[in-house]
Amino acid sequence: MASSAKNSGSANFERAEKRRDTDHESFLSHKRMRWLKVSVALCLIVIVSYFLVDVEPRHNGGTWYGYTLGTIGALLIVWLSLLGIRKRNMSPGRWSLKAWTSAHVYLGLALIVIGTMHTGFQLGWNVHTLAWALMMLVVISGIYGISAYATLPRSLSNNAREMTRGQMVEALAAIDRQLETAAQPLDRGEADAVIAALGQDVFKAGFLARLTGTYPRCATARAQNSFPAGSINKAEEKVSALLGRRKAQLGQIRRHMRYRALLEVWLFIHVPATIALIAALAAHIISVFYYW
Amino acid sequence: MTFLIRTIDFTASGREIVRDREVEQSSLTIGRASESDIHLPDLAVEQQHATLTSNDDGTILAEAVGTLGFTHDGKTTTSTSFDPAKGAELGFGGYRLAFSRDPDAPASITISKTAEHGEDVDDVKGFALGSALPSKRVMAWIGLGVILFAFLIVPIYTHLNRDPAEPDYDRTGHTMMDASWSTGALSLAHHGLEDNCEACHVKPFESVRDETCLTCHEAIGDHAEIDRQLTGRGPMSAGDEFQWKVAGMFGKEGPGSCTTCHTEHEGAGRMEPTAQQFCSECHDGMDERLTDTKLENAADFGDAHPQFKAIYHPQLGSEETARISLADKPQEQHGLKFPHDMHMDKSGGVARMARNIGAKQGYGNSLVCADCHTPTSDKEGFLPVNMEEDCESCHSLVYDRVGTTFRSLRHGDVDQMRADLRAMDRAPRRSAAPVGRKRPGEYARGGLYYQNFGRPARSYIAINRALASDGVCGECHIPTTNNGKADVVPVHLRDNYLLNGWFDHKEHEQEKCSTCHKAETSKTSEDLLLPGIAICRDCHLGQDAKEAEVPSSCAMCHSYHPKGATLPGEEKSPTKDTVALMSRKPE
Known part of the structure; x- marks a missing residue:
């Protein structure tokens, strides 16, 4: 009795341990890279058969081999894009979201080979190449996304220095309140500079500013310039110091925004390009059979 | 050291109540305990939460007493020092302590209570890139x-x-x-x-x-x-x-x-070009399926193609043609005598003659192919050899001279020649051709001169001689008798010996003629100087032959579709090849 309890205990432990292991396993190395292996095998088959299969007059989408690859590629694209629906519905086990994501990544990479071999390297300015180009854009943005997810979160947390985003905003607000008080003795021109600095919303930053982290029209930096060191009184000195702190705080927030932007920008390409790809794919397939 | 502590409270109606007090101490305690110098009645604040110490240089050191920290300008910390003149804001739970110091005044601490403020999604959503771009769904x-x-x-x-x-x-x-x-x-x-x-x-x-x-x-x-x-x-x-x-x-x-x-x-x-396989699908082993075909099997030029079959004239003077494999060394009876070897010899009489008249005719030290064979304008093939242009500079048909003008026989018309020669004696004069040696005194003073009014026997002899095998015509033509009259065998020269394939000389310019056509050693014009398939295979092998200089599919030489509008089964127009020296250009 005792031993069976012990057995069941250890079995439970093993099960729990196994679950814990899978919980911490990256989707990239899921099941010892099962989908990487599947994908590499698929690519090898396609590449070898591309060179072994002798089709006339040359490889392109219009040979039996081309149609086969095209069918596989189109089905893959549809399935890969279904991750958008699947991810909203997490589930464990064989068809876990992690397995699905792993397959999504590796089969998506295999699509480069399948799609390109399908074209037979016949590219041009037409809807067919548009579909191919969108496919490549989606895959490449996905590759970027994975690399961003692998590297940027560390930079993001280094920059945050244990502050939450709310605290960053709050810190800026705290400095702003002090600036408001400290700027009371200032004359009109200087007060206007401070007002301009306070009035500039840190989050009102454009796409490029966020991506590059450069803000040439930063009102805080400008306001700082109207308090040149050396020729200023105490009140001005205080405002200048506060502006310096505001700028430092802005810097942190902007770096945070930059990392976030670098982290998120791929999705703004990946997702709309996927939908555009599905449209282009439909146009590609329908047009081929329409002008059969 | 003095601190000016200003407490701002709000009445129920929202009116501000400001209380100022001055504390003459170098350090202040902050906490929920009522004995603290700065008493903050908030459960999020410790009983003894932190101390403020004024340093000699005017800065203030804030230190947490326990492990629970506070915020300094929004950043959580347990120990910090700052210059109140430059401003600072410490946060303890729901309270904010704003520091300032005017010149020549004590450091002032303004205490205010803030509304409890958690981390709001609205406050931080600006961090996301999505706030700067149209939504993914819209795009x-x-x-x-x-x-x-x-x-x-x-x-x-x-x-x-x-x-x-x-x-x-x-x-x-x-x-x-x-x-x-x-x-x-x-x-x-x-x-x-x-x-x-x-x-x-x-x-x-x-x-x-x-x-x-x-x-x-x-x-x-x-x-x-x-x-x-x-x-x-x-x-x-x-x-x-x-x-x-x-x-x-x-x-x-x-x-x-x-x-x-x-x-x-x-x-x-x-x-x-259409790939080889489309042809070989049928022509590979076709004789087994299409048992009555005259075509031999072909699947690949390199290793499965029959020897070329030339169409030629097997019988002298006959229009009849036949096809024969080049392997059977066909001898063509086109009716002309032309030993290529003699004409191309670098040292014989022909070469000597070429040298003698070379300057005028553009010949070199000996005759070369191009002296007689003129390419067509597209260089694909050759114009028919033409007696007047290609032979006559040596094989002169001049029979008479009037003053400085030479009279030539008209080539290609035996009756005309006969008439010309017969008329020659009507006005006897010295023949352009040297007839024997001049004898001294023949036309000397006192000699006898006469006009020959007799039968033009000499002309008949000339005609007969001309059409004899050693006469001027017989030099190239084969004499025969036609309706009792001397004549030459009609000439049948083809300009195309291969019926179903084509060959472009232009594409082969880099080769010498003699690479394929063994003319220099050909003793008789009966030799059909077409190269066999083996010579082609020096460069041309099948479509997929990796070792070939020129991988060649069927379409390089053959056309799938019959030329022109003639469909199989319809009668073909006879090929025009019988008029040897007239225009032989196919229409």
């Missing part, structure tokens, strides 16, 4: 819409609503945006159709039909009768059968249709 819908509209709806709508017209090379199509559907440029021949897709793609979802091709290519005949083609092809392999089955499901016309061999949209330039 996706726009992309979807634009692509479907431009590349699907517009072409399909305009194609369905066009007014159908016969395909026309010069017309521009009415379907809009369908250039985006083109998978590649059309070949050179179809270039004019580039902007007229519906010329070939007539009906939606219907593959390009043969009848559409034939609207322009109306003269294209069948390769052979269809039932013979089917017999010749034999049964399809399982793979081919499956492919055609699938193709049939998608509405392809089937094997033998134009598009089977001719694929378009493969890029500008010449149309891709």
